[in-house]
Amino acid sequence: MERSWQRWLIRFAVFIVMAIICIPGLWIVMTAFRDNVEVMARPPVWIPERWTLDNFRAILGMSESQQGIPVARYFLNSVIISVTSTVLAVLIGMMGGYAFARYRFKGKNVAFLWLMLSRTVPGISLSLPVFMIWSRVGLIDTDFGVILVYLALNIPFTIWLIDGFFRQIPLSLSEAAQVDGCTRWQAFWKIEFPLAKSGIASAGIFAFLTSWNEFALASQLTRTTASKTLPVGLMDFTAQFTVDWTGMCAMAVIIIVPALILTFIVQKHLIAGLTFGGVKG
Amino acid sequence: MAEVRLEKLVKSYGNVGVVHGIDLTIAHNEFVVLVGPSGCGKSTTLRMIAGLEDITGGTISIGDRVVNDLPPRARNISMVFQNYALYPHMTVKENLGFSLKIAKQDEATIEKRVAEAAEILGLTPLLARTPGELSGGQRQRVAMGRAIVRHPDVFLFDEPLSNLDAKLRGQMRVEIKKLHQKVKTTIVYVTHDQVEAMTLADRIVIMKDGHIEQVGTPAEVFEQPKNTFVASFIGSPPMNLLDATVATEAGRKVARLTDGVTLALPAPAAEKVTDGQAITIGFRAEAFSPVGYGLYGDNEVATIERTVILPEPLGTETLLYTELGGKEVQGKMLNPRFVKPGEQLTFNLDLSRLHVFDKASGKSVLV
Numbered sequence: 235m236e237r238s239w240q241r242w243l244i245r246f247a248v249f250i251v252m253a254i255i256c257i258p259g260l261w262i263v264m265t266a267f268r269d270n271v272e273v274m275a276r277p278p279v280w281i282p283e284r285w286t287l288d289n290f291r292a293i294l295g296m297s298e299s300q301q302g303i304p305v306a307r308y309f310l311n312s313v314i315i316s317v318t319s320t321v322l323a324v325l326i327g328m329m330g331g332y333a334f335a336r337y338r339f340k341g342k343n344v345a346f347l348w349l350m351l352s353r354t355v356p357g358i359s360l361s362l363p364v365f366m367i368w369s370r371v372g373l374i375d376t377d378f379g380v381i382l383v384y385l386a387l388n389i390p391f392t393i394w395l396i397d398g399f400f401r402q403i404p405l406s407l408s409e410a411a412q413v414d415g416c417t418r419w420q421a422f423w424k425i426e427f428p429l430a431k432s433g434i435a436s437a438g439i440f441a442f443l444t445s446w447n448e449f450a451l452a453s454q455l456t457r458t459t460a461s462k463t464l465p466v467g468l469m470d471f472t473a474q475f476t477v478d479w480t481g482m483c484a485m486a487v488i489i490i491v492p493a494l495i496l497t498f499i500v501q502k503h504l505i506a507g508l509t510f511g512g513v514k515g
Numbered sequence: 516m517a518e519v520r521l522e523k524l525v526k527s528y529g530n531v532g533v534v535h536g537i538d539l540t541i542a543h544n545e546f547v548v549l550v551g552p553s554g555c556g557k558s559t560t561l562r563m564i565a566g567l568e569d570i571t572g573g574t575i576s577i578g579d580r581v582v583n584d585l586p587p588r589a590r591n592i593s594m595v596f597q598n599y600a601l602y603p604h605m606t607v608k609e610n611l612g613f614s615l616k617i618a619k620q621d622e623a624t625i626e627k628r629v630a631e632a633a634e635i636l637g638l639t640p641l642l643a644r645t646p647g648e649l650s651g652g653q654r655q656r657v658a659m660g661r662a663i664v665r666h667p668d669v670f671l672f673d674e675p676l677s678n679l680d681a682k683l684r685g686q687m688r689v690e691i692k693k694l695h696q697k698v699k700t701t702i703v704y705v706t707h708d709q710v711e712a713m714t715l716a717d718r719i720v721i722m723k724d725g726h727i728e729q730v731g732t733p734a735e736v737f738e739q740p741k742n743t744f745v746a747s748f749i750g751s752p753p754m755n756l757l758d759a760t761v762a763t764e765a766g767r768k769v770a771r772l773t774d775g776v777t778l779a780l781p782a783p784a785a786e787k788v789t790d791g792q793a794i795t796i797g798f799r800a801e802a803f804s805p806v807g808y809g810l811y812g813d814n815e816v817a818t819i820e821r822t823v824i825l826p827e828p829l830g831t832e833t834l835l836y837t838e839l840g841g842k843e844v845q846g847k848m849l850n851p852r853f854v855k856p857g858e859q860l861t862f863n864l865d866l867s868r869l870h871v872f873d874k875a876s877g878k879s880v881l882v
Contacts, residue, residue: 409567410600412587414614414661424617428604 259490265483266290273479289484305485307459308467312489314377315463316445319384323441324434326385327392332422334393335400349390357387358450365454375457383451388441395440399433400426439500446493464489517578517591517668517701518543519564525572526559526725533559535725536573541718546695546702550712551722552748557705558673560722564703565594565671577668588617593662594671597678599654601646607633607657608642614665632660635697636690652683656690663698672704676711688714709749713737721745743877746797746870754797757840758874761792770796770871772840778817778864784871784880793874800834802868803846805860810849816863821846826854835860 265273266289268282293303333339334346364383365374373379403426411421427434449465456462464485471482519541526534534556541547549557562568564575566587574581582590593614601610611632615625633639636656646654655675662670675691676684692715695702706712712719713733721728721736721744729741740746746754759770762777768785769777778796780788788794801810806818819839826848827834833851836843837860846862848854871880 404598404600406596406598406600407602409565409587410594410596410661411602411613412567413565413592413594414665415588415617417586417588420617424613425602 262483262486262490265480266487268480270480289480290488293481293484303467303470303481303485304459305464305467305488308462308464309488311377311456311459311461312446312463312465315380315384315461316442318377319381319388319445320438320442322381323385323388323392324396324438326389327396327437327441328427328430328434330389330393331396331398332400332426334397336405349393352386352390357383357448361451361454364451368455374455375461377461379455380452380461380463383455384441384445384448387448387451388444391444392437392441395437396430396433399430403429435500439497442496443493446489518576519669519701519703520576521560521564521573522575523573524560524563524570524575526556526563526568527571533725534563537722537725537727539720539727539730541701541703544699544701546704546715546717547720548704548706548712548716548718549720549722550706550709550748551728552707554724555722556725557707557720557722561671561673561703561705564669565592566590590669591665591667592669592671593665593667594673595655595658595662595675597674599646599658599678601654601657601661603646605645606642607638607644607646607649607660610646610657611638611642611660611664614661618665628664632664635663635694636660651679652687655679655683655687659691659694663694668701670700670702672702674706675704676706677708684711691715710751713749719749721748723748739879739881740797740870741879741882743795743797743872746872750799752800752834752845754799754870755803755839755842755844756795756797756872757842757844759794759796759840761788761790761794763790770794770869772796774839774841776817776819776840778869779815779866780871781867781869784869787880788871794880795872795874795877797870797872798864798868800845800847801849802865803844803862805835805846805848806863808848808850808852809863809865811863811865814865814867816865819862819864821860821862823854823856823858823860825856826858828854837862 264282267285267287268279269284269286269288272279272282272284293305295303334342368374368379373382407425407429408418408421411425412418416424447465448463449468452463453466453469456466468482468485468489471478471485521537521539523536523538524534525532525536537556537560539547549560551557559568563570564577566582566585566589570583574583576582577590577592602613605613608629611629612625615628620628629642630639633642636659638653638656638660641649641653641657646657649657658675672691676687679687688711691704695715704711704715716733718730719733719736720730723744729736729745731739736745736749740749740754743756747756757772759772759778761780762769762771764777764779768780768788768790770780771777779785803809804811821837821839823835823837824843825836827836828851831850833848833854835846835848835854837846838844854860872878873880
């Protein structure tokens with residue numbers, strides 16, 4: 235029974251890895267629902283003895299003990315910035331991806347290489363130059379300034395991903411549609427787009443999560459409630475000598491939940507991929 | 516009326532010419548097969564008719580319209596692709612009805628025409644399935660169904676059977692032939708398989724390197740090949756081609772093979788050659804049979820003793836590989852008996868079925 239022995243070993247390894255990934259997240263969620271005394275307790279209290287929503291009340295300004303933090307405003311900023319940059323990145327990614335997958339043009343390979351090379355530059359290394367330029371042109375502390383930076387981060391990735399999905403769709407499908415009476419434009423929307431939908435959805439969710447969770451650049455480029463996003467808002471919980479761990483974790487939960495819900499909705503597309511039955515495989 | 520006319524049609528990619536000015540007229544309701552080896556330009560020609568490739572030069576007309584600059588959708592054609600190109604995200608029914616929906620036909624018409632096409636091709640029980648749930652032959656039929664629902668002027672087939680296994684290919688060949696009888700339309704069909712060409716075509720167009728080598732009915736290209744390329748491309752096994760020199764013996768023109776064997780040339784060809792001319796003679800395996808096992812009848816024959824190098828039994832006949840004129844040739848034994856390798860047999864070569872080509876040009880001396 236060497237087989238089952240191996241299987242158990244693999245399961246154990248998977249368990250360890252998953253624990254390393256999941257426990258900090260779980261800890262954040264648990265911390266969000268306990269009171270400060272338990273958080274500071276020595277030895278630590280593993281399972282909260284009393285679950286409470288006080289932390290959420292506090293940061294939403296519904297309790298008298300603490301001053302509220304403009305969570306709603308941060309949330310709105312986050313939504314505006316993430317949704318706009320995602321929609322634009324996906325649209326541009328679709329156009330670029332389709333062009334790279336379907337057309338031959340001069341400098342195509344070089345252009346693609348540069349796009350990919352731009353991914354090798356750590357975004358944070360650009361924060362100082364971006365900050366200086368943005369402050370000159372007055373984009374500091376604006377939604378638009380952050381959206382622009384996120385677009386630059388996401389577009390190479392969405393183009394690359396969507397290009398791959400369009401490449402998998404045989405050219406003959408679009409040709410068949412054109413013979414069947416479609417214009418090139420109709421052939422795209424009726425045939426190629428529905429078939430690449432899963433790829434486009436994947437690109438969208440990746441772009442959204444990048445924008446939704448990004449902290450380093452946003453923390454440089456935003457100043458006030460005019461443009462501060464949720465992750466940057468987390469810093470509001472650190473004071474000179476203390477950190478409000480429970481409030482911070484409560485807000486982290488507020489950040490995680492929408493991303494989680496969205497991922498679950500799109501999940502089907504992320505793993506499905508299409509079965510290309512239309513042509514001989 | 517949907518006559519397809521190609522005039523001085525040229526296609527090149529940059530400096531590389533693919534099709535070099537071909538002329539061809541395809542009559543209304545005619546089934547024409549373009550056949551040739553890979554890279555001969557047959558698929559490119561078809562795609563130019565479809566409007567999927569730009570034309571470098573010349574004109575294409577369908578009916579009485581020049582379609583050079585019309586997009587595919589405006590040409591009233593339909594096309595069956597080699598990989599079927601069914602839309603994977605639609606059911607069979609949606610696949611069949613797609614072109615009608617694009618043309619904004621009303622629901623009832625679509626329903627009726629789809630049902631009609633499904634009936635002709637036996638697809639009625641499969642209408643609710645998606646292409647992924649169909650077998651190769653079924654997909655092939657859906658692809659054809661999608662082509663016929665539109666009642667197009669011209670059907671284009673681009674190697675439609677090459678993805679199927681041998682047995683299914685035979686079946687689908689018959690279905691395509693039947694389809695043409697039911698749905699009278701002009702058909703242009705591209706294949707590299709000369710058997711498909713022979714069985715399906717009203718007329719065969721044999722192409723090589725972007726030129727048309729010969730156009731004719733299957734019988735014509737088989738019986739009267741215009742050059743050595745057509746002779747060796749059409750027919751299976753390929754025609755035996757041997758180098759020879761013309762000489763006169765006992766007042767008759769003969770071909771002297773490199774190993775000294777002489778063969779009297781048939782009357783029409785004999786008048787077109789001169790002594791000393793280098794020629795290539797050709798004969799098919801069925802013209803070269805062991806005595807008593809062939810169809811030479813009362814024709815004049817040359818009787819030749821040969822050793823069988825390899826017999827290849829096929830059931831109703833046996834192919835015999837032997838040697839003549841310094842080259843390996845194939846003979847055919849009808850209603851065969853068992854033959855051992857190395858066996859000595861007396862062959863009759865039917866001289867009336869000799870083809871004579873000029874060696875330098877490769878052209879038949881009769882044209």
